[in-house]
Amino acid sequence: MTSLLPARPDHDAGLSHHTLLVADAVDRGRRGAASWVEQELSLGSKVYYKGWLPEGQRADQHWITGPAGPRGARDALGTGQLEFLDFPTLVERSGATADGVLAVYRGEVERALDDLWPTVAMTQESPELPMTDDADLVAEYATWEAGFDDLTHRWPVRMLCQLCVASESERAVWETVAVHHRDLVDGFWSATADDGHWQPRGDLDAHVARRFGAAVHGALRTARAGEHGPDLHLDLSGIDFMDVACAEILMLAARSAPADQHVVLHGGPRFLRRLFDAVGRPASVVESEQP
Amino acid sequence: MTGGLVHLGLVFDGPEDLAASAAPTLRRALDGGDEVVVAADRGTVRNLREALGPDAERIAFPPPASLVRPSEPDFLTTVRRWARPDRRTTVLGQYLPTMSARACGFGEDALGVVLGDLPLTLICCCRRDLDPELLAALRRTHPQLATAIGVTANPDYRAPATTSPTPAALWGAVAGRVGVHGLADLGRLRRCVAEVAARAGLEGDAVRAAVLAVHEAAVHAVRRGEPDHAHLTLEVRALPGQTLFSELTGPHGIPVQQGPSGDPLAHLRPFCARAVVHEEPERRAVRVLSSV
Numbered sequence: 001m002t003s004l005l006p007a008r009p010d011h012d013a014g015l016s017h018h019t020l021l022v023a024d025a026v027d028r029g030r031r032g033a034a035s036w037v038e039q040e041l042s043l044g045s046k047v048y049y050k051g052w053l054p055e056g057q058r059a060d061q062h063w064i065t066g067p068a069g070p071r072g073a074r075d076a077l078g079t080g081q082l083e084f085l086d087f088p089t090l091v092e093r094s095g096a097t098a099d100g101v102l103a104v105y106r107g108e109v110e111r112a113l114d115d116l117w118p119t120v121a122m123t124q125e126s127p128e129l130p131m132t133d134d135a136d137l138v139a140e141y142a143t144w145e146a147g148f149d150d151l152t153h154r155w156p157v158r159m160l161c162q163l164c165v166a167s168e169s170e171r172a173v174w175e176t177v178a179v180h181h182r183d184l185v186d187g188f189w190s191a192t193a194d195d196g197h198w199q200p201r202g203d204l205d206a207h208v209a210r211r212f213g214a215a216v217h218g219a220l221r222t223a224r225a226g227e228h229g230p231d232l233h234l235d236l237s238g239i240d241f242m243d244v245a246c247a248e249i250l251m252l253a254a255r256s257a258p259a260d261q262h263v264v265l266h267g268g269p270r271f272l273r274r275l276f277d278a279v280g281r282p283a284s285v286v287e288s289e290q291p
Numbered sequence: 292m293t294g295g296l297v298h299l300g301l302v303f304d305g306p307e308d309l310a311a312s313a314a315p316t317l318r319r320a321l322d323g324g325d326e327v328v329v330a331a332d333r334g335t336v337r338n339l340r341e342a343l344g345p346d347a348e349r350i351a352f353p354p355p356a357s358l359v360r361p362s363e364p365d366f367l368t369t370v371r372r373w374a375r376p377d378r379r380t381t382v383l384g385q386y387l388p389t390m391s392a393r394a395c396g397f398g399e400d401a402l403g404v405v406l407g408d409l410p411l412t413l414i415c416c417c418r419r420d421l422d423p424e425l426l427a428a429l430r431r432t433h434p435q436l437a438t439a440i441g442v443t444a445n446p447d448y449r450a451p452a453t454t455s456p457t458p459a460a461l462w463g464a465v466a467g468r469v470g471v472h473g474l475a476d477l478g479r480l481r482r483c484v485a486e487v488a489a490r491a492g493l494e495g496d497a498v499r500a501a502v503l504a505v506h507e508a509a510v511h512a513v514r515r516g517e518p519d520h521a522h523l524t525l526e527v528r529a530l531p532g533q534t535l536f537s538e539l540t541g542p543h544g545i546p547v548q549q550g551p552s553g554d555p556l557a558h559l560r561p562f563c564a565r566a567v568v569h570e571e572p573e574r575r576a577v578r579v580l581s582s583v
Contacts, residue, residue, distance in 0.1 A: 024475060188478055206510045207474040241481060243506055244558050271499040278561045
């Protein structure tokens with residue numbers, strides 16, 4: 001029924017992807033990022049790490065090269081397999097615009113491939129963007145994240161965006177999760193999108209309800225603009241547990257969607273339908289006609 | 292009468308008084324087509340026959356000592372057997388002077404929690420000059436009283452307190468115990484419930500419902516100022532093939548807002564047989580009962 005193992009998307013390490021790693025606290029986020037970087041180093045990827053560097057410190061003093069960091073990181077920094085860039089420098093180089101950010105990332109990918117690295121792994125810590133009162137920044141953010149998708153489609157690039165909930169505003173958490181709804185890992189739940197179907201997995205409960213709600217809105221928003229749209233095809237077969245809070249959020253999101261947009265349910269246990277009925281299932285939530 | 296358990300207390304001074312207080316409820320039961328059983332002393336039976344006239348012929352009058360008492364271990368099992376699928380059963384019994392007030396209180400409290408959905412009317416009678424503790428137990432454990440003017444609310448009734456030792460014989464020994472820390476930790480709680488539920492004989496959607504109900508009870512219990520930091524203890528007891536009883540205890544916090552229905556547990560009731568919340572000065576407990 002419920003698993004104590006954190007949910008993980010079924011990624012083949014050989015494929016490109018753009019994933020969001022959500023953590024409640026800094027130490028949990030670091031553990032996840034360290035594990036990912038360690039795997040990429042062992043696979044022989046060129047790794048670009050962007051993060052916060054305390055004032056006056058050098059890259060080799062960042063936690064990623066210390067005892068809490070991945071094995072081999074310090075050596076990789078020395079050999080050039082791992083490159084570190086601190087956020088202030090990134091802002092300086094990119095101008096904090098979508099075009100500028102993407103130019104920096106694109107340049108790094110091209111340089112790594114020119115140096116004959118087989119794959120490129122790119123990750124950045126939670127950026128602490130001041131999104132609360134800055135609609136323009138939100139739009140820029142969405143644009144450069146779409147650009148990251150493009151990078152992973154064009155080249156052998158694996159991208160891990162880190163989100164530390166404790167470090168970000170509610171608005172930033174919401175926007176970040178919504179943008180990444182197609183590929184995210186958040187403790188005991190995760191979500192992927194494939195062939196027009198959006199599939200949340202694992203345990204969906206009150207603790208992650210707000211983030212799940214953000215992902216649902218992101219999925220609905222994307223479905224409206226997508227080739228399979230406007231309906232959102234929701235694959236329930238990977239859900240181990242869903243509580244009333246998450247069921248309510250899903251039903252409310254469906255209810256607030258435009259009149260021509262439906263949430264089409266695929267697979268999953270009969271019990272979930274009973275739960276949806278109990279919290280109030282709108283007419284816009286329908287069953288798939290596929291077997 | 293239809294619906295679930297009606298649990299009435301009756302305090303009396305003698306046979307005439309008992310018969311006068313019981314007669315309105317018994318007459319109503321007979322008029323409603325109930326099966327009626329009265330296990331009372333001969334004086335009370337005589338007075339009831341006079342009060343009810345020919346209708347008393349439809350009442351079974353077994354010997355007073357033949358009825359199982361709330362203080363006896365198989366009380367709940369016996370009471371469950373009184374219920375009929377097609378009609379309500381009304382049973383009147385008397386407390387005996389030899390009964391333990393403590394054990395009696397356990398049994399009476401358990402009735403409301405375990406058998407609240409059965410079509411039964413129970414009239415529990417205690418003579419006023421019996422042990423004061425026994426009389427107090429009756430007053431505390433019955434939501435309503437049977438009186439000569441009919442059924443009235445009992446101002447002395449108190450829902451079972453969290454400090455009451457749970458009668459293990461009723462719900463079995465603790466089959467699973469887990470401490471969790473805040474909302475982020477509820478996965479361990481759900482797994483504990485699922486494991487015990489499966490061992491108790493629940494299957495498929497019944498397990499899912501039990502897990503969901505207890506999870507929602509936990510969310511309710513931690514819904515306070517800092518839901519991520521509340522410590523909760525879950526104890527799960529099981530009677531294999533019968534019931535799963537889960538009790539969540541946490542710190543008392545900010546009173547939760549009532550739902551639109553006025554019932555803070557309304558959202559979890561579709562997924563369990565019974566759920567009760569207890570607010571005390573130092574802690575809050577939520578009890579959930581699931582049936583196999």
